[in-house]
Amino acid sequence: MNHLESLDAYFTSNREEHLNELKDFLRIPSISALSDHKDDMQKAAEWLEASFQKAGLENISIDPTEGHPVVYGDWLHAEGKPTILFYGHYDVQPVDPLNLWESGPFDPEVRDNKLYARGASDDKGQVFMHIKAVEALMNENGSLPVNVKFIIEGEEEVGSPNLEKYIEENKEKLAADIIIISDTGMYGPGKPAICYGLRGLAGVQIDVKGAKGDLHSGIYGGGVQNPIHAISEILSSFHDKEGTIAVEGFYSDVRPLADEEREAYRALNFDEEALKEEIGVNELFGEEGYSYLEQTWTRPTLEVNGVFGGFSGEGIKTVLPAEAGAKITCRLVPDQDPEDIVKKLRAHIEKHKPAGVTVTVTEFDKGKPFITPFDHPAIQAAGKSYEKVYNVPTAFTRMGGSIPIVAAFDEILNLPVVLMGFGLSSENFHAPNEHFHLENFDKGLRVIGDYYYELAQFAKDDLRK
Amino acid sequence: MNHLESLDAYFTSNREEHLNELKDFLRIPSISALSDHKDDMQKAAEWLEASFQKAGLENISIDPTEGHPVVYGDWLHAEGKPTILFYGHYDVQPVDPLNLWESGPFDPEVRDNKLYARGASDDKGQVFMHIKAVEALMNENGSLPVNVKFIIEGEEEVGSPNLEKYIEENKEKLAADIIIISDTGMYGPGKPAICYGLRGLAGVQIDVKGAKGDLHSGIYGGGVQNPIHAISEILSSFHDKEGTIAVEGFYSDVRPLADEEREAYRALNFDEEALKEEIGVNELFGEEGYSYLEQTWTRPTLEVNGVFGGFSGEGIKTVLPAEAGAKITCRLVPDQDPEDIVKKLRAHIEKHKPAGVTVTVTEFDKGKPFITPFDHPAIQAAGKSYEKVYNVPTAFTRMGGSIPIVAAFDEILNLPVVLMGFGLSSENFHAPNEHFHLENFDKGLRVIGDYYYELAQFAKDDLRK
Structure with a gap:
């Protein structure tokens, strides 16, 4: 049984239990924006602490900040192997207007193989998958193929006001070879994507x-x-x-756009007609000589x-x-x-x-653009892991928006960042009826597990920016 | 004793009484914008009716409209002579903020040879002067050198919503050879002006x-x-x-600007530095090739x-x-x-x-520009009357603003309009402490009286547009 078959067996037999655990996590109304929920923030941090312990992480701590705490844990016994820093967040958006939710935002419910709850997709569900991937590997092998460090913060939805300081003050503790963030989306249903650049x-x-x-x-x-x-x-x-x-x-x-990038975007067959319909315009308009995706991602x-x-x-x-x-x-x-x-x-x-x-x-405030070259081995390896599980080519995309925290990681730790998203843009994060497609929950668990093995093949120096 | 000396004698000996009469008129708080003052509007109309009677006007009526009434009166016994239609208004602006008034807006008070009260300059004071000019001439001669028709409306400060209809419906009754309006200003202290164009x-x-x-x-x-x-x-x-x-x-x-007009404006020696200071800009900016006055009056x-x-x-x-x-x-x-x-x-x-x-x-609503050619005999004659009394040349000016009612008169009756203003831009019309310089009250009475004689020299046809 190769490692992918073994992961598959583990996640299949534990699916019910894993979903129940995730529902427990989702039941905690950890809304960072509302001071009434301060105790819930602590509860969510403690839930993570317990979950880290169960997975086999070590040196676990709930690190106070001036706002909500950061939860840290690591496993560092893969000598000579690369170290992954995983970042995610346990706080969620407010839930108003409540009357538009079909089931309670903090009463998780599976309907039509989708898990409905605030945070299901953004970002508790994705954080949970990374913890379970560690747990699966530890369970099967008693060790991980790479070293890992987890930091899960509680203030992403309010602009991460204390994270930069935390990273600065814990530079050594957070030292790693690459950063993985799962807080973005796929290109579309059944279409895995690695976002390697932000504006x-x-x-x-x-x-x-x-x-x-x-x-x-x-x-x-x-x-x-x-x-x-x-x-x-x-x-x-x-x-x-x-x-x-x-x-x-x-x-x-x-930086000029590589021919391979243009070719890759072209291959996505972006549906301009559907976009026009969606936003309600008769024609698109942008810089001449660039396609819509090039305009919004790379210009x-x-x-x-x-x-x-x-x-x-x-x-x-x-x-x-x-x-x-x-x-x-x-x-x-x-x-x-x-x-x-x-x-x-x-x-x-x-x-x-x-x-x-x-x-x-x-x-006004400024933010640097971010890019990990799309041909960086960590990016390409992530693409391979997706392909093995989804059986379709991975799209290498960029995003037109800015995620300030990515730029901060890039700036302070100067490491390649791999954005492995499992969400879909239709999943109503920040809106009523947020949900997470369990197809991507299931597949994502396997992608993440496999990615650890992929990364283990590299020497630490191969992964440097 | 020529007619100017005779006017002078009459106005000098009756000054106190005239001022007292004007004060009575100013004591009526005829604020057209406020429905609380509906009775005051009627009172002001009746005050005019009595004043017309005293002056010797005939066919006096308070003509109802859908809003406040129009007061009409005429004297039509100067056979073969031109007919003047005089327009003014008896309504005034609201008085807020009341606490900024040094004396009550409806307690007229003379300070430093200026008469302080709401309406003193805009427009009761100027309307009153025209009535007194008629009275003076009737008193001296038992007749007027020209025919006159007065219409004084009560809704100018709220945009004259019913006047156009009134003019349309009374075209015959209002038939005349020229229209005189005294609701504008002089060019400056001691500087008489006839405004012959509006944008x-x-x-x-x-x-x-x-x-x-x-x-x-x-x-x-x-x-x-x-x-x-x-x-x-x-x-x-x-x-x-x-x-x-x-x-x-x-x-x-x-219409191209006549050389005489450009020359006349140049002679006014407009003080651009003072304007910059007044409005607080470092430099003026307008169409190239035109002076500030040309830009704002004629372009x-x-x-x-x-x-x-x-x-x-x-x-x-x-x-x-x-x-x-x-x-x-x-x-x-x-x-x-x-x-x-x-x-x-x-x-x-x-x-x-x-x-x-x-x-x-x-x-939006539209309004036609208005001009009575500056070399029209009625305009030039008015200039002469000013010069005789003020002993300085009259400025022939235009105004950058629009007075919709002037355009309406121009449009419906198709008559030359003479804007004989006696106000000064410093007199706070529409603001607290509105006042009227009595120097211009005194001189204006004589100018108006003289202008009747000047106009009497023309045949009706000389005055047509």
Whole structure:
């Protein structure tokens, strides 16, 4: 019996028990955003502690932070083998509006081979799978093929305000060769995916001031600059008509897309018609020369998130307003640097600001883009494990959004990050009736177990970034 | 004793009594906007009725409308002579905030030769002067040198909702050769002015719709048109960098400025530095090739009064909004037609709307521009009357704003309109501590009286437009 057959046998015979254990975990309403649930956060951490013990992890601790605790555990006896740092979170989103749930958010229920509960997919279910994978291997072999460290935090849904400090302060304890995070999704039902890149973020607010008060547009109009005209001119200067960003040097650090990546995305046969239907537009629009997936995964953006100025109530008010403004965020891709991009935005605004007004620029929080090269052995090995279980090729994808904590790991520990997602975008995380497809629960357990063996084949140095 | 000396003698000896009468008029809190003051509106109308009688006007009536009544009176015995239609209003603005008034808004008080009260300048004081001019002439001569008709309405401060209908329905009764309105201002202290042109108005709202709901700017950003980008592109397309409106055909019906007009404006030595100080800007900005007065008096504008879209709260929200929009009004000059301009705006927007969004255009109310040629004999004669009394040249000016009722008179009765203003822009009409400089009250009485004699020299046909 090879290791995959052995994992399969173990997970099959224990399925009922595992599901019951997961339901216990899901019954704890560990909503990090609500202070009423402070005790539940502690309960969930203690549940993890017990679960770590049962799996055979060691050096287990519930590490306090200024917010909710981080639960740590490790197993470090695979001498000479790579060390995996696994990150997940035990906190969940609030559950409002409660009346839209078909079964209670904290009364887990299986319907149609889907497990319904808050946290089923995001992220308790996925965290649980990694614990059970360790437990299975320890049970079968009394040891693991690689070293593992687990950190499960309780504040991901409120922006991980204390995690960066925790990582900084525990750099040595957390030292590893690769990081695995299971908090993202598959490409689609039956379509496994490894997300190897995320976009970063840089943003500014632009404020335009004209006269010291609103002016009558009849009396002064035509002789005084209108701040709305000014902000419109600035905003429209950011892109050319083809959707390309016109800020000087904006693209200069963008890592070119590899032919293999373009080919891989093309092979996904992304359904643009379905997307148009879903979001309700007649046509898509983006930078020329790139497909929709390339545009949203691999190209930087400059998006105006808000514009304001003058009168926006019903009807007409003939005002020449004293001020106007806009909020802008850029999504960044490797190897763009948020600080550098903000500098270039400032220079562009300075160059394009019209006469007759003063313009100020305020910076928002920044986040670096993240990428683990898709041909990195840890990424490719994960792809292999998926393929063995799902019997279809693994998609190597990126995501247009930003997961700040990934960038923080990348930045502080400087390790390759493997995002192994088992969720589906249809699973209502952050919404009523969150659920998790048990098909991916079952298959995922086997993928994770197999991945430990795959990683054991590498020397530690093979996995470095 | 010529007629000016005789007027002077009459107004000098009756000054105290006239002021007391005006104070009685000002004591009536005829605030048209507040339904609590309905009785006061009637009282003010009756006060006028009595005052018309005292002056010697005939056929006096308080004509009901759907709102507050119009007070009518005439004197039509100057056979073969021109007929003047005088328009004014007896309603006043609300008085909030009351605590900022140094004396009660309806307790008229003279301080430093200024009469303080709501309506002192706008418009009861100026209406009163015209009645007293009639009274003076009737008193001296038992007749007037011209025919006069007075209509004083009670809804000017709420947009004259019933006046247009009243004029339409009483076209014959109101038939005249010229219209005089005293509801505007002088160019400055000691500087009489005749305003012979006002700008018209045409406006639209532009609504841009993208996806059916707000989208996450990370996930979709770069592949879907952003309605804020679209509205910015449309708005910035309306002007070139020099402030000229770039809408095709926008200027094609603009009547060229006469050299005499440009010369006259130049002679006013408009103080741009003082304006910059007053409104708080470092530099003025307008269409190239025109002075500030030319820009705001004689050139059309396209002003964005409001822009909206996406998130405008504190901080950042990485949204790609579903919609954005803007409100626009154009100030129009002779001979632009509001209907035609809106058509051209629509064509421009259609031509410049970016891909990936739908754009709708909604029209606002329209108003035609107004002009009585500055060399029209009625305008020049009014200038002469001012000069005789003020001993300085009269400025022939235009105004950047729109007075819808002037356009309505112009449109329905098709008569030359003479705007004889005696107010000063510093007199706080519409604000606490409204007042009227009695220097202009005294001089204005004489100007108006003299103007009747000036007009009597013309044949009716000389005055036609």
